[in-house]
Amino acid sequence: MAKTKTTTAKKKSPYIFKVFRGQVISSDFFARHWLPILIFIIVIMVYITTKFTYRTNIEKIEALQKQLEIVQNESSRERSLFMSRIRETSMQHMVDSLHLNLRVQPQPPFTVKK
Numbered sequence: 001m002a003k004t005k006t007t008t009a010k011k012k013s014p015y016i017f018k019v020f021r022g023q024v025i026s027s028d029f030f031a032r033h034w035l036p037i038l039i040f041i042i043v044i045m046v047y048i049t050t051k052f053t054y055r056t057n058i059e060k061i062e063a064l065q066k067q068l069e070i071v072q073n074e075s076s077r078e079r080s081l082f083m084s085r086i087r088e089t090s091m092q093h094m095v096d097s098l099h100l101n102l103r104v105q106p107q108p109p110f111t112v113k114k
Contacts, residue, residue, distance in 0.1 A: 003097050030037060088104075095102045 015024070092104070
């Protein structure tokens with residue numbers, strides 16, 4: 001009767017305790033199956049490396065897209081500024097060629113109060 005109590009007590013022990021004590025997977029299991037375990041670990045490490053590289057590259061792409069948008073906006077602004085200067089210069093050359101004696105005022109216009 002004492003034997004049945006101890007056997008039932010061993011059966012009731014939680015699975016976690018067996019894992020911690022090494023009763024579920026023994027060192028003999030690792031010795032027999034070392035190659036598949038090694039391949040499994042290598043596959044997991046390659047997966048983690050690939051996932052990390054993927055996420056890092058996605059972050060770089062997003063940063064470069066933001067930078068590209070900023071540069072495109074600056075390019076558009078500089079182009080419009082350049083085109084306005086070109087138009088102003090071409091108009092000034094045309095006025096000078098016609099000898100109209102018109103010039104750009106250095107000061108903005110102002111109103112005279114009465």
